[in-house]
Amino acid sequence: MRYIVTGVDGQLASRVAETVLAEIEGSNLTFTCMNKERIPQETLRRWEQAGVQIFEINYDDIPSMERAFRGGDRIYIVSGLEVGKRVQQHRNAIDTAIQAGASHITYSSFIGATDPDYAHVYVTPDHTATEQYLKSTGIAYNAMRNNLYLENYLTMYTMLALMSDDKWLSTAGEGRATLVHKDDCARAAATVLLGKGENNQAYNIVGSESVSVRDLCSLIQEVSGISLEYVPVDAEQYYEYLERLNIPREITGDFSRSPFPSAERIS
Numbered sequence: 001m002r003y004i005v006t007g008v009d010g011q012l013a014s015r016v017a018e019t020v021l022a023e024i025e026g027s028n029l030t031f032t033c034m035n036k037e038r039i040p041q042e043t044l045r046r047w048e049q050a051g052v053q054i055f056e057i058n059y060d061d062i063p064s065m066e067r068a069f070r071g072g073d074r075i076y077i078v079s080g081l082e083v084g085k086r087v088q089q090h091r092n093a094i095d096t097a098i099q100a101g102a103s104h105i106t107y108s109s110f111i112g113a114t115d116p117d118y119a120h121v122y123v124t125p126d127h128t129a130t131e132q133y134l135k136s137t138g139i140a141y142n143a144m145r146n147n148l149y150l151e152n153y154l155t156m157y158t159m160l161a162l163m164s165d166d167k168w169l170s171t172a173g174e175g176r177a178t179l180v181h182k183d184d185c186a187r188a189a190a191t192v193l194l195g196k197g198e199n200n201q202a203y204n205i206v207g208s209e210s211v212s213v214r215d216l217c218s219l220i221q222e223v224s225g226i227s228l229e230y231v232p233v234d235a236e237q238y239y240e241y242l243e244r245l246n247i248p249r250e251i252t253g254d255f256s257r258s259p260f261p262s263a264e265r266i267s
């Protein structure tokens with residue numbers, strides 16, 4: 001049995017890869033990434049020494065996936081980064097995996113992907129379309145519906161607040177969510193990839209407590225002693241705020257002057 005994990009140069013799939021490698025011989029694993037240079041060299045050497053096959057692929061480049069997916073039985077497909085464009089990219093990956101002989105696909109989806117109450121959320125429609133397509137193919141699958149990642153709020157957003165006169169701008173208002181850690185999402189995905197789930201089911205991966213961004217801001221103030229001001233804003237105000245920090249609106253924009261030298265490693 002050969003297992004494939006895509007997107008291992010990202011923060012989520014790299015955790016899936018490590019979790020699977022702790023359970024499966026490296027000679028039975030294939031890891032794919034967009035760019036090997038984004039993987040720490042020590043990690044890359046360790047994977048290669050364990051016998052893992054590592055390929056560079058792009059969801060827009062079908063031949064690259066054909067080479068990487070060959071001989072794979074079960075595959076974890078991490079969602080792409082480009083909202084809107086990634087629906088076709090996901091279809092490319094799904095079709096190529098099936099044509100290469102895969103018997104099961106695990107897909108990293110988003111909470112509420114098939115719930116109309118979540119249809120207004122920016123990232124939801126892509127996952128809704130992908131899940132519908134995945135189901136229509138007839139292949140055995142699981143959709144891992146991850147909630148928002150807690151550590152983004154404790155690291156990235158906190159850093160932006162510290163760069164903005166201690167003002168924490170957010171479009172979340174007073175909304176609350178059961179935020180989840182990427183480690184938990186990775187463990188759940190690895191478990192299903194290894195065949196320990198029920199076929200053709202979606203799993204909601206959520207935290208145990210509903211919290212607001214205001215709550216997190218207050219928590220960080222309490223722990224750090226830094227007086228952060230929580231500032232609810234609308235979407236346009238938030239985009240203007242990001243632009244002042246040289247952060248582009250789209251993931252495909254120029255991040256060279258932003259606080260994040262490589263946008264792909266955020267995911």
